[in-house]
Amino acid sequence: xxxxxxxxxxxxxxxxxxxxxxxxxxxxxxxxxxxxxxxxxxxxxxxxxxxxxxxxxxxxxxxxxxxxxxxxxxxxxxxxxxxxxxxxxxxxxxxxxxxxxxxxxxxxxxxxxxxxxxxxxxxxxxxxxxxxxxxxxxxxxxxxxxxxxxxxxxxxxxxxxxxxxxxxxxxxxxxxxxxxxxxxxxxxxxxxxxxxxxxxxxxxxxxxxxxxxxxxxxxxxxxxxxxxxxxxxxxxxxxxxxxxxxxxxxxxxxxxxxxxxxxxxxxxxxxxxxxxxxxxxxxxxxxxxxxxxxxxxxxxxxxxxxxxxxxxxxxxxxxxxxxxxxxxxxxxxxxxxxxxxxxxxxxxx
Amino acid sequence: xxxxxxxxxxxxxxxxxxxxxxxxxxxxxxxxxxxxxxxxxxxxxxxxxxxxxxxxxxxxxxxxxxxxxxxxxxxxxxxxxxxxxxxxxxxxxxxxxxxxxxxxxxxxxxxxxxxxxxxxxxxxxxxxxxxxxxxxxxxxxxxxxxxxxxxxxxxxxxxxxxxxxxxxxxxxxxxxxxxxxxxxxxxxxxxxxxxxxxxxxxxxxxxxxxxxxxxxxxxxxxxxxxxxxxxxxxxxxxxxxxxxxxxxxxxxxxxxxxxxxxxxxxxxxxxxxxxxxxxxxxxxxxxxxxxxxxxxxxxxxxxxxxxxxxxxxxxxxxxxxxx
Numbered sequence: 001x002x003x004x005x006x007x008x009x010x011x012x013x014x015x016x017x018x019x020x021x022x023x024x025x026x027x028x029x030x031x032x033x034x035x036x037x038x039x040x041x042x043x044x045x046x047x048x049x050x051x052x053x054x055x056x057x058x059x060x061x062x063x064x065x066x067x068x069x070x071x072x073x074x075x076x077x078x079x080x081x082x083x084x085x086x087x088x089x090x091x092x093x094x095x096x097x098x099x100x101x102x103x104x105x106x107x108x109x110x111x112x113x114x115x116x117x118x119x120x121x122x123x124x125x126x127x128x129x130x131x132x133x134x135x136x137x138x139x140x141x142x143x144x145x146x147x148x149x150x151x152x153x154x155x156x157x158x159x160x161x162x163x164x165x166x167x168x169x170x171x172x173x174x175x176x177x178x179x180x181x182x183x184x185x186x187x188x189x190x191x192x193x194x195x196x197x198x199x200x201x202x203x204x205x206x207x208x209x210x211x212x213x214x215x216x217x218x219x220x221x222x223x224x225x226x227x228x229x230x231x232x233x234x235x236x237x238x239x240x241x242x243x244x245x246x247x248x249x250x251x252x253x254x255x256x257x258x259x260x261x262x263x264x265x266x267x268x269x270x271x272x273x274x275x276x277x278x279x280x281x282x283x284x285x286x287x288x289x290x291x292x293x294x295x296x297x298x299x300x301x302x303x304x305x306x307x308x309x310x311x312x313x314x315x316x317x318x319x320x321x322x323x324x325x326x327x328x329x330x331x332x333x334x335x336x337x338x339x340x341x342x343x344x345x346x347x348x349x
Numbered sequence: 350x351x352x353x354x355x356x357x358x359x360x361x362x363x364x365x366x367x368x369x370x371x372x373x374x375x376x377x378x379x380x381x382x383x384x385x386x387x388x389x390x391x392x393x394x395x396x397x398x399x400x401x402x403x404x405x406x407x408x409x410x411x412x413x414x415x416x417x418x419x420x421x422x423x424x425x426x427x428x429x430x431x432x433x434x435x436x437x438x439x440x441x442x443x444x445x446x447x448x449x450x451x452x453x454x455x456x457x458x459x460x461x462x463x464x465x466x467x468x469x470x471x472x473x474x475x476x477x478x479x480x481x482x483x484x485x486x487x488x489x490x491x492x493x494x495x496x497x498x499x500x501x502x503x504x505x506x507x508x509x510x511x512x513x514x515x516x517x518x519x520x521x522x523x524x525x526x527x528x529x530x531x532x533x534x535x536x537x538x539x540x541x542x543x544x545x546x547x548x549x550x551x552x553x554x555x556x557x558x559x560x561x562x563x564x565x566x567x568x569x570x571x572x573x574x575x576x577x578x579x580x581x582x583x584x585x586x587x588x589x590x591x592x593x594x595x596x597x598x599x600x601x602x603x604x605x606x607x608x609x610x611x612x613x614x615x616x617x618x619x620x621x622x623x624x625x626x627x628x629x630x631x632x633x634x635x636x637x638x639x640x641x642x643x644x645x646x647x648x649x650x651x652x653x654x655x656x657x658x659x660x661x662x663x664x665x666x667x668x669x670x671x672x
Contacts, residue, residue: 047531048502148619162620192394192558194617197602201616219532222604226611245608261606263536265565267588268605273543274565276536280501296533 009180009213010036010059015073017051017058020066023285028054030237031073033311036181041207041214043228043245045221045260047281051237052217056183059215060100061090077181096126099174103186105166109158115142115169116154122173141172145202164195171202175210182206185217200226221264225249233257236282236292239311243319253319253326255297291324299325355382356520356552357406362415364398364405371625375401377576378415380651383520388546388553390567390584392560392599396624397573399556403522406554407441408432419520437467440513444525446505450497456483456508457493463515482511485548487541503534510541520552527562539566560603564588569657572596575624575632578651582658592660595633631663639664 017029029051036042044052057063058070061082075082077098085093094100102108110118119138124131135154142150145168158166167187174182184203188196200223206212216227224231224245231248233241233256241254252258262275279296288294294304303324313320314328321328364376376398383389391399404410406417408424417424419439427435443449450459460479464470470478480490486507497505506526513521523542527535543566545551557563563570564584571581572593580593591597598615605611617636622628628635634644643663651661654669 047533164620192621193560193602194394194598195620196604197614198616200604201614220604221532221606225606225608226604249606249608260532263533264606265536265539265561266606267561267564267600267603268607268610271565274536274540276540277533278537280503281531281534 007037008035009038009040009078010215011074011076012055012059013074013076015055015058015075016071017054017063017068018071019068021285026284027237027287028068028284029058032232032234032237032239033073034232034239034242036213036215038180038213039207039211040229041216041227043224043231044215044217044234045219045224045231046234047219049236049281049284050234052234053185055234056100056185056215056217059183060094060098061085061087062094092126095122095173095179096177097179098181098183099177099179100183100185101167101170101174101187103189105163105170106158108170109166111158114155114157115161116156119154119169119173119176123176126177137176138172141176142169144175145169145172146198147172162195163191164198167191167199168202171199171206174212175206178210179212181213181215183215183217186219187216188223189218189220196223203227221249221260233260236284236287238292238322239320240293240323241319241321242311243315247315247319253321253328254293254323255299255325256293259296291322301325353385356385356420357383357554358418359402359406360416362402362405362417363413364401364410365413368625374576374624374627376405377627379573379576379578381571381578381581383552383554385519385552386546386550387568388555388566390563390570391554391556391573392558392563392570393573394558394599394621396575396621398576398624399573400524402573403441403524403554403556407436407439407522409441433467437516438518439520439522440516440518441522441524442506442509442513442526444528446502446509446529447497449509450505452497455494455496456488456500459497459508460493460511460515463512467516469516478515482515485514485545486511487537501534502530503537506530506538507541510538510545514545514549517549518551520554522554522556524556525558526555528557528559535562542566560599572599575621575627577632577661578659579633579662580658580660581651582660583656586655586658590655590658592654592658592665593633593662594637594639594664631661637664641667643667 013033014031015029016031019026019028032055044055046052059075063070070083116135116138119141120134123134123137139150139154142153147153147165147168188199191199203214207214218224228245230244232239233254235256241257252261259277263277265271265274277296282292290306291304291309294300309322309324311320311322312328360380362376362379366373366375393399405412412425457479460482461475464475464478479493483490483492488504488507527538530538546553555563555566567584570584570587571578574595580596591600598617601615619636622635630646631644631649634640649661649663651659652666653659
């Protein structure tokens with residue numbers, strides 16, 4: 001679990017990204033660790049302000065400074081520490097080895113350049129080929145992401161395309177550079193449900209055909225269930241639970257994860273009344289002393305109010321939960337040891 | 350709902366907007382009714398006309414043609430002088446709780462304003478009534494002196510609901526009331542709307558794109574596509590037996606939060622056509638796998654398949670005639 005395994009693409013170790021604000025320091029990401037294997041998809045789930053987007057911007061080294069700053073931890077990508085890279089070196093990595101797509105593709109595309117020129121620019125910037133070859137490759141990529149009449153679409157401007165088409169263009173750009181890691185931040189949130197299904201399908205194809213790893217950041221548990229191999233649940237800047245996708249949905253241990261799953265209306269079952277999580281999503285400037293979820297937690301005890309629970313691994317290091325009251329025994333396994341061992345990370349790859 | 354009368358009857362409602370590219374056929378001939386005390390869910394994707402429908406029914410937009418009756422009275426014939434009385438009975442809750450509350454008014458003023466406008470409380474009775482309304486929506490009576498920016502999204506939506514409730518309406522049009530909220534907060538608001546419906550005897554037109562939410566809260570659901578209602582049925586019937594190819598695709602596209610239930614999806618090709626130039630015949634034919642000649646020429650009428658299950662589809666009709 002030291003990031004030396006050949007199949008580990010990305011390792012985030014005790015990452016801390018803080019923001020200085022008028023109201024004090026906001027610990028947007030406060031000591032999170034995870035690993036991502038090659039060809040794997042990691043889902044990061046959480047609500048507004050939980051730190052999921054700051055995590056991805058930290059990996060890309062795109063935290064605006066000031067007010068934000070990565071104050072501690074490490075981000076190791078293919079064995080190299082991204083936090084030690086110069087801005088110039090990062091420019092060579094962004095959009096090349098690591099690509100990112102956002103909720104609203106219009107904000108990440110240049111409105112006064114044709115989509116073809118933008119894809120070709122990315123190719124020319126990172127690959128040693130001529131303009132003609134880059135254009136040909138751009139057409140090929142548009143076709144591969146399912147854009148009809150790619151030769152024609154190449155000369156379209158972003159505003160002439162629909163939201164779903166724009167997101168396809170963004171994915172085509174990532175593919176054309178053979179990105180090893182795609183960070184998708186709420187990639188389908190702004191899209192209609194039938195278009196969302198198309199994009200999810202495309203991301204699956206991309207993973208199997210190109211072998212890319214994906215970090216999928218979303219609030220939509222349905223999207224996570226359909227795409228992710230492993231899942232991290234974040235709350236107030238910390239990881240509260242991590243596990244493989246089956247265990248998150250079938251055997252969640254953190255009261256917040258359980259609460260989230262119970263609070264959503266479902267089409268595959270009938271729920272008379274939703275089990276809402278009472279209270280509000282916490283304000284990062286006024287976090288409680290102990291567990292951040294404590295004020296909303298139905299199982300909170302005195303200890304939860306004053307002491308932050310560590311992320312304790314169990315199930316032979318495959319899962320972890322940060323809760324004083326969570327059941328961490330797994331059948332045929334004595335998980336208590338791993339708590340006292342207080343490993344920082346169980347490893348998710 | 351048997352025995353209860355329709356509180357709202359909409360017939361052949363049309364709303365076109367002029368634009369430089371030609372008229373936008375946002376709503377293009379829809380008919381439905383809502384029975385007192387029920388929730389009718391209205392679903393569809395962006396541009397299908399669902400929000401426009403809500404606005405036209407409140408007369409926030411004027412209709413192009415068609416009729417709508419609320420408690421038997423023609424909504425579109427209401428004169429300016431009667432509008433206030435109508436708006437007392439029909440209220441709306443909007444999607445964005447940040448945009449729909451005046452930032453310079455306290456919560457007490459926001460909720461109290463409709464009470465004063467409609468002469469439902471004098472200055473003396475105002476405060477206790479505002480406090481009562483705050484409690485009804487799960488807020489604290491002391492919140493009345495605060496401003497909207499001091500509240501979270503979910504709390505602001507509660508304020509918007511309290512404002513709608515202030516005039517004791519009969520019908521509330523909910524336009525995407527939980528779409529802007531966090532997952533854990535959505536459930537609170539959905540539960541609140543359900544509780545209020547029971548205690549205050551409310552009728553809802555619930556407009557949303559999220560089918561899981563709509564299924565949870567509605568009694569009946571109508572599915573819209575490009576300005577038309579393509580299918581309408583009791584919610585259990587609709588989910589158990591979706592008849593229209595668009596409904597089938599829509600239902601199968603919903604991501605299910607269970608890794609073991611990732612069945613085959615019906616993937617629709619391409620995007621929905623523009624409402625400026627909707628396809629001739631059935632509007633869905635350009636993306637429909639069952640489309641045949643007739644679908645391209647002739648618009649399908651809504652026919653009843655089983656009790657109160659309406660669907661407008663030539664292919665379905667043809668199959669029914671063959672069997």
